[in-house]
Amino acid sequence: MASEKPKYYITTPIYYVNARPHLGHTYTTIAADAIARYKQMRGFDVLFLTGTDEHGQKVERSAKNNNESPIDFVDRVSAEYRDLWKELGLRVDRFIRTTETRHAHAVQHLFREIQNNGYVYKGHYEGNYCVSDEMYIDDSTPGATCPECGRVTERVKEENYFFQLSKFEKPLLNYYEQHPEFIQPEARRNEVISFVRGGLRDLSISRTTLKWGIPWQGDEKHVFYVWSDALTNYITAVGYPIRKDEFARYWPADVHLVGKEIIRFHAVYWPAFLMAAGLDLPKKIFAHGHLLFQDEKMSKSRGNIQSAQPIVSVLGVDALRYFLLREIVFGADGGFNREALIARYNSDLANGLGNLASRTAAMIDRSFGGKIPKVSELQPQDQELAKVAQASIAQVLEHYDKFEFSRALELIWSVIAAADKYLTTEQPWSLGTSDADQQRRGTILWVTAEVLRVVTALSHPVLPESTAKVWKLLGQTGNLASLELDNLRWGQLSPGIKLGEFQALFPRVEKTEAIERIEAMENRSQKPAAGPAPAAPASAPIAAAAPAAASAATEKIGIEDFAKVEMRVGQIQTAERIAGADKLLKLTVDIGNEVRQICAGIAQFYEPEKLIGRKVAVVTNLAPRKLRGVESNGMIVAASVGPEGRPVLAGFLEDVEVGARLK
Numbered sequence: 001m002a003s004e005k006p007k008y009y010i011t012t013p014i015y016y017v018n019a020r021p022h023l024g025h026t027y028t029t030i031a032a033d034a035i036a037r038y039k040q041m042r043g044f045d046v047l048f049l050t051g052t053d054e055h056g057q058k059v060e061r062s063a064k065n066n067n068e069s070p071i072d073f074v075d076r077v078s079a080e081y082r083d084l085w086k087e088l089g090l091r092v093d094r095f096i097r098t099t100e101t102r103h104a105h106a107v108q109h110l111f112r113e114i115q116n117n118g119y120v121y122k123g124h125y126e127g128n129y130c131v132s133d134e135m136y137i138d139d140s141t142p143g144a145t146c147p148e149c150g151r152v153t154e155r156v157k158e159e160n161y162f163f164q165l166s167k168f169e170k171p172l173l174n175y176y177e178q179h180p181e182f183i184q185p186e187a188r189r190n191e192v193i194s195f196v197r198g199g200l201r202d203l204s205i206s207r208t209t210l211k212w213g214i215p216w217q218g219d220e221k222h223v224f225y226v227w228s229d230a231l232t233n234y235i236t237a238v239g240y241p242i243r244k245d246e247f248a249r250y251w252p253a254d255v256h257l258v259g260k261e262i263i264r265f266h267a268v269y270w271p272a273f274l275m276a277a278g279l280d281l282p283k284k285i286f287a288h289g290h291l292l293f294q295d296e297k298m299s300k301s302r303g304n305i306q307s308a309q310p311i312v313s314v315l316g317v318d319a320l321r322y323f324l325l326r327e328i329v330f331g332a333d334g335g336f337n338r339e340a341l342i343a344r345y346n347s348d349l350a351n352g353l354g355n356l357a358s359r360t361a362a363m364i365d366r367s368f369g370g371k372i373p374k375v376s377e378l379q380p381q382d383q384e385l386a387k388v389a390q391a392s393i394a395q396v397l398e399h400y401d402k403f404e405f406s407r408a409l410e411l412i413w414s415v416i417a418a419a420d421k422y423l424t425t426e427q428p429w430s431l432g433t434s435d436a437d438q439q440r441r442g443t444i445l446w447v448t449a450e451v452l453r454v455v456t457a458l459s460h461p462v463l464p465e466s467t468a469k470v471w472k473l474l475g476q477t478g479n480l481a482s483l484e485l486d487n488l489r490w491g492q493l494s495p496g497i498k499l500g501e502f503q504a505l506f507p508r509v510e511k512t513e514a515i516e517r518i519e520a521m522e523n524r525s526q527k528p529a530a531g532p533a534p535a536a537p538a539s540a541p542i543a544a545a546a547p548a549a550a551s552a553a554t555e556k557i558g559i560e561d562f563a564k565v566e567m568r569v570g571q572i573q574t575a576e577r578i579a580g581a582d583k584l585l586k587l588t589v590d591i592g593n594e595v596r597q598i599c600a601g602i603a604q605f606y607e608p609e610k611l612i613g614r615k616v617a618v619v620t621n622l623a624p625r626k627l628r629g630v631e632s633n634g635m636i637v638a639a640s641v642g643p644e645g646r647p648v649l650a651g652f653l654e655d656v657e658v659g660a661r662l663k
């Protein structure tokens with residue numbers, strides 16, 4: 001079983017199943033996939049792990065809000081992640097779910113070791129907890145907001161097991177100093193170091209207020225805190241603690257790729273747990289930036305979601321991969337927008353790589369019967385291009401080694417541009433039919449085809465599907481994924497090889513039409529939360545939030561139209577007036593699994609202070625919008641009464657649970 005090759009173990013975060021996969025999750029997983037493919041081409045035995053994080057309060061509540069048992073809920077959403085990675089053709093080797101039995105054993109074993117080593121004690125926790133981020137908050141003022149997401153935290157008071165994180169302040173700082181490559185990029189490393197220097201408090205690692213978790217052996221009223229459970233996935237997946245050979249082969253991980261918001265869990269808590277258990281630390285934690293959409297972090301709660309499938313079905317998976325890795329500097333935040341996506345597609349893929357491949361193949365086909373021509377003596381301009389292509393190889397590998405995808409691609413595309421320019425200058429098509437001209441034409445086309453071969457190999461980790469087609473087109477046998485980049489040199493293209501079949505690569509698209517198609521598919525796919533088909537609706541009060549004239553002749557709609565509206569019981573947590581907008585109140589409303597900011601046009605009829613604690617009906621799947629410059633993410637349902645359309649909030653006569661769905 002053991003391979004001769006050195007191993008390379010790469011992981012993504014395991015994603016919470018309370019949300020369906022969006023482009024943010026896809027971004028990390030595609031980047032990990034590109035690294036995995038690259039490392040494979042550098043001769044490593046790669047193990048690429050991803051999966052789903054299925055325990056904890058947030059997931060438990062989401063299941064409840066969907067009227068599903070937690071296990072049915074997590075089975076369904078986890079499958080969506082797994083299916084998406086398959087659909088995108090990602091070379092995931094292992095997909096772990098934290099609800100697997102082997103994972104429960106691994107978590108229990110790890111923390112038993114940590115406890116046996118004297119780093120666990122029982123105590124009481126009283127403080128604030130952010131359910132959305134599944135994180136304890138340092139600020140213990142009641143009602144404090146989460147520094148990460150701004151949501152109002154919940155008060156927690158309970159008996160917990162604690163991990164003596166405070167004991168690891170010095171060891172961690174020493175470790176960071178001795179391993180400067182451990183946390184990357186540099187900005188994140190500095191952030192982590194100053195956090196640890198600020199002092200570490202012991203960490204509560206169990207909960208007694210929820211059931212949806214891994215039980216603490218011997219004290220079953222406790223379940224593991226979701227992050228102690230989740231982080232352990234990285235060792236469960238490689239056999240800990242049972243399959244010792246496998247664990248010894250793959251652990252420590254070579255890199256944990258994460259989004260920057262969870263760097264602390266990975267660069268502080270996780271290494272401390274591992275140190276406490278006497279296990280090796282991962283070699284690198286790389287935190288990339290956030291994918292922004294409409295100027296904010298793309299996330300379910302903000303409702304600014306784009307999913308991968310519409311893009312893939314309009315432009316193909318490689319277009320999405322290329323855009324994400326070329327447009328955004330890996331490590332920094334970067335915006336997604338559909339115009340830029342189409343612009344890149346047309347300029348770099350259709351006119352760039354695609355055009356170079358089809359032009360070169362067409363000319364070889366026409367003038368050399370579809371066989372790679374012979375190369376004669378190289379002219380200075382041929383040598384110039386050869387030099388550019390040869391030099392790019394080592395530079396591109398260096399960029400890939402540092403996960404500098406955008407720079408690697410920029411460099412590859414500069415070689416493509418140089419080849420285009422070369423063809424335009426050399427004009428093989430305007431040469432005559434003499435032997436000398438035909439020989440020169442052959443050399444020019446050989447040089448161009450060779451450049452194409454080199455850039456195809458170099459861009460394979462990012463564009464696996466289309467480069468495999470170009471590879472075949474160039475008559476190359478064997479799987480491009482198994483090509484060893486270390487052996488890639490300029491000048492290896494053998495004359496006489498027959499070109500393969502031409503397959504369309506990146507057909508040009510019309511910008512407006514492509515954007516409309518992507519938008520339309522996205523809107524269709526944004527059903528309410530991933531939920532089972534809604535049951536028949538009971539009679540429920542529905543009214544307009546903004547005073548609207550009562551309409552007698554209402555258009556009839558089908559049940560499927562009604563089912564598109566997601567309404568939930570919300571509880572108002574804060575209410576305040578908005579300066580300069582005398583009709584609007586800014587509210588924060590708890591809707592069960594999250595707290596939303598919603599603006600409501602009720603300021604003239606309701607005193608803000610009197611609204612606090614009131615339960616209201618909330619439309620939760622409206623696209624977020626800005627009212628007087630203030631973000632509103634949802635709508636409070638109210639009747640519109642009398643000629644002036646006075647809003648009267650819809651309410652409930654019986655006590656109802658926050659988050660319950662109105663049907």
Ligand code: ME8
Pocket residue numbers: 012013014015016017023024025027028053230231232233257258259260261262289290291292297298299
């Ligand atoms: O945090 N931009 O899961 P999660 C870039 N279960 N990356 C994004 C993104 C965005 N807008 N949105 C999501 C959790 N991501 C825990 C992890 S690991 C032991 C437990 C990506 O579902 C990014 O990788 O909230 C981020 O760190 C991750 O999804 C968060 O996924």
